[in-house]
Amino acid sequence: MPLQDVTVSISVAYPAPRIGLGRPVIFTQKTGASSYEEYSTLDALKTDYIETTATYKKAAAIFAQPNRPDIVAVATYDASIGAALAEFYNRPWHFALIANDLEADQVAAAGFINDKDFKFVAVQVKDDAGREAVKDKKRTLVFDHNITDEHLDAATIGNLASLPVGSITWKFKGVVGITPRYLNDTEIAAIDTDNAIAYVVKAGKAQLSEGKLSNGEYIDVIHGQDWVKADMENEVQHALSQADKLPYDHRGINAIEAAATTTLQRGFSNGIIASTADGLPDFTITALDRNQVDPADRVNREYHGLSFEFGNAGAIHEARIKGSIRI
Structure with missing residues (x-):
């Protein structure tokens, strides 16, 4: 007997919240058995992850947003983020973040989500090589931001993902606590070519440069x-x-x-x-x-x-x- 009685399949012809559809989970490398916990406040999360940890900093960027979600989850893994994604895939999250920003874990997570037809992973990279590593992946949001201790990936998911689905496009939107960058035409063209997203100043306003996934589809x-x-x-x-x-x-x-x-x-x-x-x-x-x-x-x-x-x-x-x- 299937666990799910109703299944909807959608195919996209070219050209042509429910609670949980914006909820984020932060995947965190931690020695020991994997775990999954949900936190409704930053203070509650702080009891398990102190202020100096990458997990806390990602969560703080989420909770700082005016449109923050009701819950932030943290999933831990010892060695394999792919195994943790598989173990916790059916939990009520929709956007995965990676605390350590390590390329190997980003590539593994993007590969896992690429083979699914539901949910997303958001990664933050610092340069061309980081973008190239996760290029052309389905359901992967790539944020190009090289300012230390700023988490554009978490801030964006925290501010936009839980808004009513369909009510916004992700391009042009602002976030709290992130420094916008003044990029030249060559720099922004390279980021756009890789279907990545930067936080830039346009027409005197800080905003996201695009609203695409790594494979070019719109978020x-x-x-x-x-x-x-x-x-x-x-x-x-x-x-x-x-x-x-x-x-x-x-x-x-x-x-x-x-x-x-x-x-x-x-x-x-x-x-x-x-x-x-x-x-x-x-x-x-x-x-x-x-x-x-x-x-x-x-x-x-x-x-x-x-x-x-x-x-x-x-x-x-x-x-x-x-x-x-x-x-």
Whole structure:
């Protein structure tokens, strides 16, 4: 019997919070058996990790943000961060951070998350070689910041990840406690080419230089995909568990379709799903009736007949404007 009764799969066609969907976990190397603890305040975390530790400093950058999450988790590992990621993958976190900023652990974590289709890892690097080591990885956020004892990765996750998914693009946003850098065109072009993110001054304002993952996909798009998956699984699971039973006919199928539609409508309200020209949500949903599904699925009480697609709302990151002067 599967532990999960409802599974949503989403494929992205080109071109074209739930609590926990912004929660961070800090993976920390520590001698002994691995562990996982959650902290709601920095003072509580301080009892286990003193102020001089990298774990405390990452957590302090998270808790300093105005949009900080309700909980910061810490997962420990002795030798293998990959083993710890596998052990604690199903805990209620969505963004992983790495306390020691060591390249070997960053590469291992990025490789692990690259093979998943849910959650993220954020790493902070100091130079071109650091960016190159984790380049082109799915679901990896790479922050280029070389100022000692400043944690742009933790500050950004702390300030942006727990905002309503779909409501923001990550580019242009500010964070607390991080020094913006004045980079020249060559420097910022190199960072952009590697799909990394710096904290820079543009138009007189401190802001994130981009909002992309290491493989070039936009953070808000993939985070929105995760939200739709999680929210729809919850809605359909609720429909299944709240009813005495859902008959395998139009009544049960309509209930599942209604639950899925609720998620898509909410996704539109949050800013994940685009609007049509007449202001309507840009999604379609299709539910096969009882006679259209495989009889074997009816025997096994499995319904595979629901499908949907939606237009991604995206965001505008650049503008090119022309003007003229009359003499």
